[in-house]
Amino acid sequence: MERQGNSPADDIPLTLIVEGTHGPVIHATNRTARTMGVQIGARVVDMRAICPELQTEYADREGDKAALERLVLWARRWCPWTASDGADGLILDTTGSAHLFGDEDAMLIEMETQFSLLGLTSRLAIAPTQGAAWALARFGTVRSICTEGEIAQRLSPLSVSGLRLSAETVLLLQRLGLKTIGALMNVPRLSLARRFVKAALTANPLVRLDQALGKLAEPVASVEAKPRFSAQSRLPEPIFDPAPYLPQLCDNLCDALQNAGMGCRYLNLTVYRTDGDVSHIDVATAASTRDPVHLHSLFRDKLERINPGFGFDLITLTAGGVEAIQIVQTQLGGEAHSDLQLTQLLDRLTAKFGPRSVSYPVVYESHVPERAQRRISNFGAPPPQTAELIKERPIxxxxxxxxxxxxxxxxxxxxxxxxxxxxxxxxxxxxxxxxxxxxxxxxxxxxxxxxxxxxxxxxxxxxxxxxxxxxxxxxxxxxxxxxxxxxx
Structure with a gap:
């Protein structure tokens, strides 16, 4: 993925540079610069010799890192599981998500279109393993789709740099005549194992090759746990107010909770802005619930906190603190239970005046009377460890x-x-x-x-x-x- 501000024309080679030991070096390139032979890590003066029209800008590493962290969350418009991949990539677990866009090819087109609207060019690949997707995205075609039986065939013509190896290891393999992944696969494993048995992960081509081929597991972690219950609304054009869509989102989410016999203690409303950023607000409840009318009412005085930017075209509502709800008959006549009315009142007061404005007492384990009780204001969290009073205490x-x-x-x-x-x-x-x-x-x-x-x-x-x-x-x-x- 490449950073572009007020980007020049696509046919102009553009690079981002950083200071090196012997002068500025190439940090990132656009697609045109790569096709002209500009290499990352090379000195700028050397690359100008082969590409005189090369344009350069100094890289803002901290700014790019912050922007990538925002893109990690913004990319959840396509799937619920996303994570960053180094300084210039994203990992998306699209399992079970492609059919929402038609097929995998249509989903990649949608991704490329949305990134282009942000001023970003992208190289996309779908593969059964993270290693294969990484190699195809950086050394394959602009959009690549690889099935499980095609991994070895698709990776064979690619450079050994596609195995996520250190520069020293890539140079060593090239000196040995192993310039492609296919050439590396044809070498007997025993001879390579003797040479790299004690090498680190990024210096061990056998481990990286096994990860890319799916022979060795490669665990990855998302920014946060995958949400179990979520509802979303995709909009045909950007809007600035999510209020008209919120009732239907609450209905859809509560239907999913009811079908699973669950309730929630948190709700997170997120809008995905067209400028690549996200904005969200959270609400919490005193007790588990799946009442859509009540949950919708908690957002009534908070929607103005949403920062719409230049508009947003995707809204998601995610449930947290999910737990089972016991369905019991509270009263013979069918009237509502008084405790339920009390918890909903507490939720409304907390949403209106803030979580610190409403509190409740919790018993703590302490023999000293003034320490045996504390007041808690966080209704959305489970109560701390409590103890039962054994001896009589004053009212x-x-x-x-x-x-x-x-x-x-x-x-x-x-x-x-x-x-x-x-x-x-x-x-x-x-x-x-x-x-x-x-x-x-x-x-x-x-x-x-x-x-x-x-x-x-x-x-x-x-x-x-x-x-x-x-x-x-x-x-x-x-x-x-x-x-x-x-x-x-």
């Missing part, structure tokens, strides 16, 4: 425990009488103590233990209070008393 826990003034204390028991909030309280009954020691892996040295008591005063109010520290524990003066919560 209301004070954010900051309030210190009380003890008038009379019972030995090894709660205060018989104390003043709290300017009122005198007399203890009529109590239960405890429940001792809670400091968490040494979190608390500072010198933190004192607590003895909690459940007490009831003369008015019937049930209070949870604790004594901080013990007499002569070496961690402070006399114990202090605090109220931490109230029971029902």
């Amino acid at each position: 209301r826990l004070l954010d900051i425990p309030e210190e009380v003034h003890v008038l009379y204390a019972v030995p090894e028991g709660p205060p018989a009488q104390f003043i709290w909030r300017r009122k005198n309280h007399r203890v009529t009954r109590y239960a405890g103590p429940e001792r809670i020691a400091p968490e040494w892996w979190k608390d500072r040295p010198g933190t004192r233990l607590r003895d909690y008591f459940k007490i009831e005063d003369q008015t019937g109010r049930r209070i949870w209070l604790y004594r901080e520290g013990l007499h002569e524990d070496g961690r402070g003066g006399d114990p202090r008393w605090f109220i931490h919560g109230m029971f029902a």
Whole structure:
């Protein structure tokens, strides 16, 4: 794939150059320059000798890398699995996608057309292996389609450079008279194995040859996992607002989820712009759902965040956090379950005001009461590890425990009488103590233990209070008393 800004005419040889040890060298070429014998890695002064009309521009490597990363996602208009291939290529797993465009040849024509609209020339190849496709795309015809039984025949006339070998290895093979892949295949493997047995991957022609022929597996990884459920809408011409197509996309996606007995926790809406970029927005739900009306409503106040650029001609809606949904009858009369209404309310509030504006409490594993609960705002993610409360706890826990003034204390028991909030309280009954020691892996040295008591005063109010520290524990003066919560 070649970078072209305000590109010249197709018959003008154009190259991108970078600084080398002995002056500028060729970094990339267009199709015309290649046909005139211009070679990548050669010095510019040497190539001007064989091509005087050669035009050069300095390469922007970082810019090209960023553009290629955007193209990786943009190319998912043809298939759900894409990845970058070096600094100038893309890998697409088109298995099961060609029939959407008619056949493989029609799909390649569609790809070449779309790339040309971006100002990019491309060399395309479809083959059963990544190695074969790489070689055919760079050393074959402009558009190549190779079946499984044709790999050896199609690769034979190509240069050994098509095996993705280092320049040193290619030079060595050429000095040995092995200039084509076919010549390499005719050499006995044992003699080559002795020479390259300890060579690295890019310096081992036998490994690369086996990968290209499909005799050796070559695992590759996409930018992200292949989506399991997705719906898309291809448009005859670019538009700027996806809203008219969103209801049908939600219906199609939810139909697929329902047929599989699944629901989703995330939705990703992506538009593929005509300038080669993508723009997307995400929404999350508090519980798994496949209700198309509800999911569509979550995008209502977010569509203006889409950056349409000069328009987009493809819209995709992808489900994430997919999990099974149990279909049960919630009520005898058929009414909707109240929990479902609550989760949909939470989804609407989160979509309207943002994920940090709505939170819910989650129980954590900690004996210290104020650490046993946290508030989580990410409804789309599974809750963190939780623990069940074994002992009775107050229905209301004070954010900051309030210190009380003890008038009379019972030995090894709660205060018989104390003043709290300017009122005198007399203890009529109590239960405890429940001792809670400091968490040494979190608390500072010198933190004192607590003895909690459940007490009831003369008015019937049930209070949870604790004594901080013990007499002569070496961690402070006399114990202090605090109220931490109230029971029902």
